[in-house]
Amino acid sequence: MTEHAAPEVLGHSRPRWAPLPLAAFVGLVVCTNIAGVTWAKLLESSPEQLLLLSSRNRYLALALGADISLISYWIIGPLRIAAAFVVCHLIGRAYSDEALRWFIKYLGVTPEALDQFNRGFGRAEWVVIPFFAGSNLVAALSGIHRTSWQRLALFLAVGIGARLALIWWLANIFEEQLTDFLSWLQRYSWWAVGISLVLVVLINMRNFRRGAAR
Numbered sequence: 001m002t003e004h005a006a007p008e009v010l011g012h013s014r015p016r017w018a019p020l021p022l023a024a025f026v027g028l029v030v031c032t033n034i035a036g037v038t039w040a041k042l043l044e045s046s047p048e049q050l051l052l053l054s055s056r057n058r059y060l061a062l063a064l065g066a067d068i069s070l071i072s073y074w075i076i077g078p079l080r081i082a083a084a085f086v087v088c089h090l091i092g093r094a095y096s097d098e099a100l101r102w103f104i105k106y107l108g109v110t111p112e113a114l115d116q117f118n119r120g121f122g123r124a125e126w127v128v129i130p131f132f133a134g135s136n137l138v139a140a141l142s143g144i145h146r147t148s149w150q151r152l153a154l155f156l157a158v159g160i161g162a163r164l165a166l167i168w169w170l171a172n173i174f175e176e177q178l179t180d181f182l183s184w185l186q187r188y189s190w191w192a193v194g195i196s197l198v199l200v201v202l203i204n205m206r207n208f209r210r211g212a213a214r
Contacts, residue, residue, distance in 0.1 A: 018094035040192035055080035064171040065178030092143020130159030
């Protein structure tokens with residue numbers, strides 16, 4: 001078996017530390033849901049706290065519009081993205097193909113698409129990991145395929161750095177639009193919180209129903 005080949009399910013045994021990244025993943029999901037509900041208020045009070053909870057692209061751009069310091073942007077953003085990637089990477093290493101079945105069960109990824117992505121991952125990881133540095137699925141696949149920590153660190157550094165630089169550049173280009181949106185948000189932030197709460201609940205209900213149906 002080569003370094004990048006996915007391990008066989010029958011020959012895979014879970015390490016003792018396997019529950020730890022699962023617990024960490026649950027914690028990250030809780031943080032992401034909190035961010036999904038409170039993002040409008042946090043942008044006013046503490047964009048740094050918002051990025052600690054979740055560093056999705058839209059939050060990164062909005063935090064720049066809310067005048068987060070570049071030091072905080074370039075420290076909190078990369079650390080939060082890398083933390084989520086490493087947790088999902090460890091889940092892939094610990095649970096192997098069982099982790100992929102969770103993506104099929106709860107996230108609606110089709111078995112055909114996942115199988116095709118899985119087969120081609122080893123040959124294209126040098127492109128896939130940097131381009132999808134924020135993808136939980138790609139992170140889990142990198143663990144299943146046993147991507148070395150040295151390669152993982154390099155690919156993540158390139159991918160996260162490029163992503164944050166692109167968002168910073170776009171935020172500067174559309175600075176006026178971001179400022180107008182944030183000004184509007186200050187007037188209707190509680191409405192945004194209420195709508196966000198409903199959306200988060202509906203999305204989680206859909207995921208749980210999808211998982212229960214499989």
